[in-house]
Amino acid sequence: MPQTTIYVSPRSLGAPDTRPPAVATTDLARLFAGSPALAGVSLRVDAGRTVALLGPNGAGKTTLLRILATAIRPSYGRAAVDGYNLGRDAAIVRGRVAYLSHATGLYDDLTARENLSFAASMLGTPDAAVRVERALADVDLAERARDRVRDFSAGMRKRLALGRILLGTASLVLLDEPYATLDLEGMTIVDQLLGAWREVGVTVLVASHTTERLSPMLDGSVILERGLVTAVSGSGVASTPPSLPAASRPVVVGSPR
Amino acid sequence: MNALRAEARVAIAVARKDALSELRGRHATVSTLFFAAVVLLLFGFALGPDSTRLAAAAPGLLWLAIVLAGLLAVNRLHLLETDDGALEQLALYPVSRRAIYAGKALGGFAVMLLLGVLVLGAVGVLFAVNILAHLPVLLLTVVLGALGVAAVGTFYAGITVRLRAREVMLPLLMLPVLAPLLLASVKATAAALGGDPFGELGAWLQLLLAFDVLMLVIGLATYGYLLEDG
Numbered sequence: 001m002p003q004t005t006i007y008v009s010p011r012s013l014g015a016p017d018t019r020p021p022a023v024a025t026t027d028l029a030r031l032f033a034g035s036p037a038l039a040g041v042s043l044r045v046d047a048g049r050t051v052a053l054l055g056p057n058g059a060g061k062t063t064l065l066r067i068l069a070t071a072i073r074p075s076y077g078r079a080a081v082d083g084y085n086l087g088r089d090a091a092i093v094r095g096r097v098a099y100l101s102h103a104t105g106l107y108d109d110l111t112a113r114e115n116l117s118f119a120a121s122m123l124g125t126p127d128a129a130v131r132v133e134r135a136l137a138d139v140d141l142a143e144r145a146r147d148r149v150r151d152f153s154a155g156m157r158k159r160l161a162l163g164r165i166l167l168g169t170a171s172l173v174l175l176d177e178p179y180a181t182l183d184l185e186g187m188t189i190v191d192q193l194l195g196a197w198r199e200v201g202v203t204v205l206v207a208s209h210t211t212e213r214l215s216p217m218l219d220g221s222v223i224l225e226r227g228l229v230t231a232v233s234g235s236g237v238a239s240t241p242p243s244l245p246a247a248s249r250p251v252v253v254g255s256p257r
Numbered sequence: 258m259n260a261l262r263a264e265a266r267v268a269i270a271v272a273r274k275d276a277l278s279e280l281r282g283r284h285a286t287v288s289t290l291f292f293a294a295v296v297l298l299l300f301g302f303a304l305g306p307d308s309t310r311l312a313a314a315a316p317g318l319l320w321l322a323i324v325l326a327g328l329l330a331v332n333r334l335h336l337l338e339t340d341d342g343a344l345e346q347l348a349l350y351p352v353s354r355r356a357i358y359a360g361k362a363l364g365g366f367a368v369m370l371l372l373g374v375l376v377l378g379a380v381g382v383l384f385a386v387n388i389l390a391h392l393p394v395l396l397l398t399v400v401l402g403a404l405g406v407a408a409v410g411t412f413y414a415g416i417t418v419r420l421r422a423r424e425v426m427l428p429l430l431m432l433p434v435l436a437p438l439l440l441a442s443v444k445a446t447a448a449a450l451g452g453d454p455f456g457e458l459g460a461w462l463q464l465l466l467a468f469d470v471l472m473l474v475i476g477l478a479t480y481g482y483l484l485e486d487g
Contacts, residue, residue, distance in 0.1 A: 106343065
């Protein structure tokens with residue numbers, strides 16, 4: 001695989017300490033049908049860091065990523081990306097965040113190239129045709145560019161969704177279990193992308209069950225359990241206990257979604 | 258001006274993507290057309306073989322077939338977005354939500370226009386109505402009617418796309434709102450076919466145009482909220 005080129009907006013550059021925190025949340029909580037998936041998370045991640053979100057199923061990792069991506073709104077609390085409030089400045093935040101979820105967001109009846117071309121139009125990517133071809137090569141799908149996504153394996157779909165992220169100029173990349181469904185070659189692509197993002201100062205939050213593969217690329221990690229941060233480690237990441245008194249905090253009952 | 262150009266680019270990209278997906282999944286378009294044909298035939302059977310009666314009922318049958326088949330078509334265009342989280346991804350792009358609405362409505366309009374023209378031709382053949390003599394004004398009516406169905410359908414399909422009972426909810430929500438469009442389209446078509454003896458054609462077309470503009474404005478202003486999940 002050729003060297004991956006990451007495009008960043010000038011706003012993403014600069015010494016990390018001169019930029020506002022990439023992620024800052026205060027007492028962030030989200031209820032689903034009355035039961036909290038996130039129960040009061042106050043977290044700060046400095047710009048340019050690669051941080052793992054760890055925890056068992058139902059710990060709230062995906063919910064936190066989805067809130068930061070503006071896919072869902074928090075039930076309580078505040079959150080900001082690069083200093084921009086997620087509620088008030090959602091449109092600005094969307095231009096700064098790229099999110100790889102469990103679902104790939106691809107159109108089955110379009111080819112790999114058409115899917116990325118559509119994404120490039122939506123992202124306003126300059127030199128779209130060239131960038132699409134480069135992104136396809138970066139995720140090792142250049143030879144399948146003309147094939148419909150309907151015929152792709154789960155791993156190929158995930159690689160194409162990763163290619164979509166390369167078309168933007170995100171300063172914060174949110175990855176939800178990026179290694180899931182990938183073969184060894186696909187995992188290597190994720191490793192290379194993580195290295196490339198780190199090199200250019202893009203902040204990356206990776207939700208994962210384990211850190212075995214991620215460890216060498218991490219600045220820090222956050223452990224979530226039952227919707228709360230139970231531990232943080234490494235540099236560039238910090239958490240404070242929920243400021244709400246325990247009695248008025250949302251309580252996790254059973255296994256939250 | 259640049260912002261407007263960017264929104265137009267997004268709208269065209271969305272419409273193009275929908276059109277490509279529709280063309281590739283041709284079974285959906287073909288089955289919608291068959292549905293419209295079956296509706297026309299069934300209404301024809303119900304009204305009996307009297308050709309005068311059929312010709313008199315033709316404007317109503319034409320628009321019932323267009324509206325009922327249109328329900329399927331606009332629903333289908335939003336179902337594309339349920340492919341593997343596509344709707345969520347669409348909502349996460351840093352683009353204006355009204356541009357997304359405009360794109361979906363434009364795609365819906367293209368499908369509805371094709372549907373409308375084909376159903377118009379079918380009505381001409383099946384019910385022995387001379388549509389060629391009044392073609393320009395009939396086509397104008399189809400254009401305005403198709404635009405209205407697309408504007409309303411895109412809006413309501415945006416509401417129902419996440420619901421489990423969407424196939425039931427979409428007609429329940431859409432059909433009452435489409436009543437003025439149905440009335441104006443049928444009256445305009447009847448006036449056009451009859452040579453407009455009472456000079457009412459212009460008024461019905463104006464009503465159709467006003468309906469389209471109103472529905473487009475409502476859709477453009479509110480579609481963003483429909484894309485929000487929680």
